[in-house]
Amino acid sequence: MFDAEFGSRSRSLMMRGVVVLALLAIGVKLGDMQLVNEVIYGKKSEDITTRIFVQQPLRGEIFDRNGNVMVENGPAYEVSIIPNEFKNDQIGPLANLLQMDSVDIAKRIRIGKTISPYLPVRLKRDISFAALSAIEEHLKDFSGVYFDIQPKRVYVGKARAAHILGFTKEISERQLETLGDYYQPGDIVGYNGLEASYETILRGQKGYKYLAVNAQGQVMGSYDDGRLDVPSQDGDDLYLSVDEGLQAMAESLMVGRRGAVVALDPNNGQVLAMTSAPDFDPSVFSGYTSRAEWNKLVNNPDHPLFNRATMAALPPGSTFKMVLATAALEGNVIDTNWTIHCTGSMLYGGRIFHCDKAHGTVNIIKAIEVSCNVFFYNLMLKVGFQAWTKYGRIYGFGEKTGIDLEDESPGIMPSEHYFNQIFGKDHWTNGYLLSLAIGQGEVSATPLQMAAYTMAIANFGKYYQPHLVRYIRNQRTGKIYYTQYSERTLPISREVLGKVREGMYYVVNGDRGTGVAARIPGVVVAGKTGTAQNPHGKDHAWFVAFAPFDNPKIAIAVLVENAGYGGAVAAPIARQLIQYYLNERKSAPETEPSNGIVADAAVH
């Protein structure tokens, strides 16, 4: 087709021309750099070469709802060495001084050397004052050993709030791979709690300083008058909805127990207090964490690092009866005239289902008050699996509440489909259903979900996304960014919720109520007790409550593991917290900034 021109003389000349042009272009540019401008580059190279030094920003601070500081930054001393100036026979004495493993030191030096023998290698963060003064004293005996001051987290609040705040930690190799390009080895990163979920907001932005370094690797000053430098930007502050006093009280009430407390403001879903027991001291992680301390926490059989408030999904027991009550009333299956005669037990499918005593003739309100199982067994058979599942889902069970923490369990809100899956079709009976009616068996919820459910009942059907952060404040500009959260109106009529609330009123205030331990003089409290059967040991105690009855300001869920009867253990804890929050708290004026703008602080 185009053979005529194949390999022609003119084309061969053009090929040679391209070769000459390409190499000439390189040659000219090289001549310009190496001959004409050699002095400029030479000066940059001979005396000064550039090296980037990272400027770490200060992490944002965290405040409670009254503006009290919960986490701030303090100084930590760290020791580093410059491999080129360091002699390896010093490893032994230095390891002694720093109480480190000499193998560990040697390894850090070896890794550092592959990056550059002239750059400092961090040996140990947050050394003790004793070690620091010992090093200062012996500094002349060591060459190439330096110390530096770096910020560390300091927990200054009255409450620990360990599971809310979480802690920071030196970034792991795995996180370096998954978290993206921003991080470098040795960086501090939010490991869990708010420190992790608001990491990008709290951490700020690193700055870069270009320093001139001479041929010996010594820093000579800033490079190019600092024109390339990028200043670091400190992280933004978080302002929480948590009331420090209530939080501290919740923590003290849970000392020595296992369980969780969650208190919400039913008017907006703000978390007033959230504690998981046993907890831990987050300051253990703020500086250097020894392997022994870490192992002690991780291997503790009570799992103090585990946030029970959002992660522990347990059968909710009788506190779940309001779900069935709602399904029955909203679906017009029964009304308040429908009654059951409770003889203390019920025979169904060849099995005896128990009540704690014979309650006699009860309607739905009385059944909630006295927590009559037999009533709810019969009601479940009338209402059916499907409607019960539907209203459980409406109350938010079986899915995460969306709280602004990373670790949250959705719990289990079973359906017929789910039962067919786990047991096999036709391999489960309506007997299983009877257990579900009273919140036992294959149903589970977290304390946070229970608090949110109580909130929705208390406020006549508004489900606010529970959240800890009210707003974010830019440290530099002082600008306020309100975080936005979802809310939904539950498709449950005010009338139905009124009857459910009436039942909960009598639980605390009725003659035969199971939650009388939550009564507070002068404040009308409504609630519901629950006892979750535990195949591994003593039953778990639940109590959910809200108050004041006519204008709820707090909704609360208390879980105490292996504590037995809910009304006896969990209800008094709720009572003391409500009492404190409504009556004893020094109602400091809430810091509600006026110059705020609403912003979607996409954190997750």
Place this chain on the structure above:
Amino acid sequence: MFDFFKESFDYKTFFLALTLACIGVLAVNSATYNSGMHEFFVRDIVWQGAGVIIALTIMFLSNRFLQNSAYFFYALTILLLVFVLVAGKRVASHTSWLGFLGIGGQPSELAKVASILCLSKFLSENGNERPQWQVIMISAGIVGLPMILTMLQPDLGTTIVYLAIFFPILFWAGLPPIVVVALVAPIAIVIAEFTGTAVLLITVVAFGVLFFILSRKKLFAITLSFVAVSFGLFMEYFYKKLLQPHQQKRIQIFLNPSLDPQGAGYNALQARVAIGSGGLFGKGYLRGAQTQLNFVPARWTDFIFTVIGEEFGFLGAAVTLLVFGALFFRGVKIAEMVKTKFASLAAIGITSVLLFHVFINIGMNINLAPIVGIPLPFISYGGSSALSDWMMVGILLNFYAHRKEH
């Protein structure tokens, strides 16, 4: 045997390449001297030695062997590329390294050689029977397949190398100038768009003028110009309106790394300072402050030229360029002297691929080209690239040995 070497051994090509390999070994030694990665020096000698053996082996292959096995070789490397995509080990976020018997290897390096041979075979055997547009489409397919597979790895540098296979070989095969210009136009317009609206305007006008000069049919020239203008307008719209600011910025940084002094620009800046400070004579072997103090990253692979520039100065760099130049001239010469069309086309393909590597690699060291990470032939450390470079030398040696046969 002596007769063979007297008559059939192209010692010029061989010793030019060997000189470059020796410069490379010296440079790798210097680049790794102070870094704790000095074992790369020994490995480089081993790879270059293996390369020489492969080159000599290919030289001794029979006359038509390369041409006859070109399609098979091509199919094999395509399979390897696909296999890499499916099962490749991830190295520095690329999936191009194939673990085979414990040896890492990049099939994309082999695929370059195979594509040159395959395209040359197709054009020399079937190039005359089909209409021009079919030949162009099939040629584009031959080069495009490995190109797309390489892009998916993703390895941008090696991907654009295929352009340096496609255009020069078609050009050498005798494609009319108007077609060459029309094929180059869209690529030039894309690059011009990213550079700036004024440059885009000049480029589009220049192509219009070229179309009118090169085409005798005015209507055809008008059509081509119209297409070029529309494409330019579309690119303008695409770049300014459809791309997000951060995407625009990424392209800008790619073309001009000094816009990003913390990232890509840091390497470029350090490389420029190192080379520029070399001066006329250089700082002396193993005495480059920049390279010895580990200021230049990846200095035994992509930025190896900084070692030559800093320690041997302008003279050392110029000598290196002259040796490369002599090798490329030799490649064109071989393309002229061989009797088979296949060998002639393949020789041009090899020459232009090596030239492209040299231009882009040194160009990114001295801020003439974007930083895309392709090695400097014979000089950068790297097993697969050393082997493929020497394979190409071996093919040239083979062509020379059989230069008088049909």
